Amino acid sequence: MKDLFDYCRFGDLRLNSRIVRTGLWESEREKTGNLTPEIYDRYENIAASGVGLIITELISLYPRDVFSKYSHTTHFTQFVREAKDLTDLVHVYGVPVFAQLGFVQYNKKTEQNMKIEDLTIDDIRKIQTDFIIAARKIDFAGFDGIQIGLGNYYFLARFINPNFNSREDKYGGNTFNRLRIVLEIIKVIKQTTKLHINCRLNAFDGTTNGMTLEETINIAKLLENHGVDSLQITRPRSPQFFTKENTAKNPLIEATNEIIRNVNIPVILGGGANSQKQINDILNKTDIEFVSMQRPFVYDSSFLVDWQIEGDGISGCKTCNNCYWKKTSTCFINRNPQLNVETNIEF
Template identity: 55%
Template sequence: MKDIFDNCQFGDLKLKSRVVRTGLWQTQSIGELYDKYESMAKSGVGLIITELISVYPKDKFSEYSIRSGAPQFMVEAKRLADIAHEHDVAIFGQIEFIQFNRGIDLNIDINDLTIDDIRQIQSDIIVAAQKLKLAGFDGIQLALGNNFFLSKFIDPYFNQRLDNYGGDTFNRMRLVLELVKVIKTNLDFHVSCKINAYDGRKGGIDKDESIEMCKLLEKVGADSLQVTKPLSPLYFTKDVSEEEELVEFSQKLIKEVDIPVILGGGFDSQKHMNDLLNKTDIEFLSMYRPFLAESDFLKSWKKSGDGVSRCKKCNNCYRTKTSQCYHF
C-alpha cells in the first residue's frame, strides 16, 4: 500500500514523502519566508518547489516574485537551500516569466522575437540555473504550463512563427528542448518541467500533443514532469470532474514516459490522497494553498492519519497575489 509519507525515489533524489509543495507568489519579508520554509521542511514534505523566480526585473509579476538578478539573490537562495537540506528535504527553484523585454521595448510578442532574443532567453534561464546550482539547490523547474511565457511559446494558439521555432510540435518545443539539453549537458542538476495537460482554447494544445511534448522533454534529458492546467490554481475548486480529468491524463502520461510525474489538483484530504495513490499509478502529489493556510499541517496529518486541510479554496491568495492565507 502506498502512503503519502512513504520514503521514495524521485529520479536521482530520495524523498521522505510523496508530497510536493509547489509555490506561487512571494510578498512576505525574507525573514518570514525563512520561517515558512523551516516550518514546511520540518513538517514532512518530500520536495519544496519555490515561489516564482523571475529572470526579468520588469516582468509583469516581478513585484510578487523572487528575482534571480537581485543583488541579494544568492545569499537568500543559499539560505533557503540550507533550510531544506537541514531537514533532508529536496528543493527546486521555479523559473518563470510572463513578459520578455528588449531594452525599452517591453512585452515582446512571441511571434516578434528575433533569434537573438531567443538566445537571450535561453542564456538568461541558464544563468539563473547556474546560480541555483551554486546556491545548493537540487534542481530547477521550468514553467511550461499555466499562462507563463514559455507555455505560450510552445502553444499553437499563440505561436504562429514561420521559422524553425514555429509550426509543428518539435519546432515550437525547440527553444525549450535546446535549453534543457544545454543545462543537462553542463550542470549536474535535476530538471523538472511543469506543463499543461491541455490548453482549452480552440487551436491550442490538446492532451495528445501535450503527451508528445512530454516525451520530447524526456528524450533531451528532463528528469521529471508536473501536470497542471491553464490558469491553475484558480481553476482548482471543489469540482471533482476537474481532478478526474487530470488523473486520467496523468495515468496515460505515466505509461508513455519513464520519469516521475507529479500531479497537482487542489488536494486537501489525506485519505483522498492515499486512495488516489493506491487506485492509480500516480506516485507524487503537489499542494500549494494548504501550505499557506497552515505551513506545518503535514505534521498533524502524520500523527492523525486522517488529516484534512483547513484551506477553504477561496483563491484569495491567488487573486490578491499574496503568499498569505486570507482566513488564517
C-alpha cells in the same frame, strides 16, 4: 498499498513522502527582493512537516516582468548567498528543494510584451542565455533542481502552444520546432550544472487549436528524450479542489495518469487535493505516485505534522483563492497558522 507518507525515490532523489509543495507568490520579501526571517521560518516549517519535495515560490527570470513585484528574481542583491542559506536550512531536514523559474512577458527596450512571432533569433538567444545564467546561479545556491515554467500562461507555455506560436522558422510549426527553444536550454543546463530538471506542463488548455492531451504527451516524450528528469502536470487556470467522489474521473487526474503511461520519468499531479483520504485514493486508484499541494501550505505551513498524527487529515484551507488573486504568500483566513487561529474576514 501506497501511502502519501511513504519514503520513496524521485529519480536520483530520496523523498520523505509523496507530497510536493509547490509555491506561487512571495509577498514577504523585502522591497529590494531579499529574503526575510519570515521566509526562512516558512521554509523550515514546511521542510520539518514531512513534505517530500519543496518547489519554491516563483522566481521570475526578469526583474520587470508582470509578476516580478510578487516574486523573487535572480537579479536581486545577494540572491546566491541568501538562497544558499535557505537551501542549507531545508537540507537539514533531508528534503530536496527545487527553484521554480519562469516569466510571463518578454520586453525589449521600448517594445513591451512582445508577441512570439515578433521575436528575432537574437531575442531567442537572449532568453536562452538568461535562462542558463539563472540556472547557474540556482546551482551555485545549492538547489537540487530547477522547475522550468512551461505551464499556465507563462511565456514559454505560450511559445510551445500552437494556438500562440505562428512562427514559420525553425522555432515554429511542428511540435519539435515549437519546443526547440526549451530543448536547447535544457541541453546547456545539463552540460553546465548538476541540477535535476523538472518541467511544469499544461495537460490541456481548451483553446481553439491549442494544447490537447495528445500534444502534451508528445511534448512530454520529447522532454524526456532530451534529458528532463521529471514533470509536473497542471492546467492554465489554477486547479480547484477535486470532488471527494469520483476523484479518478477528474480530467486533470485522468490526463496525468495518461502521461505517466507514456513516459519513464517521475510525474507529479499538479495540485487540487485537500485531504489525506483523497490523496491516498488517488495514489491507489491510479498510476500517480506524487501529488503537489500549494494553498494548504499557505493556510498552515506545518499541517502535514497533524496529518501524520491524526491519520485522516483535512486541510483547513477554504479555497477562497485570495492568496492567488491578491498574490500573497500568506493566508487571508488563517492569519496565524502556528496558533491555528482563524479570523472572520469578509471579502
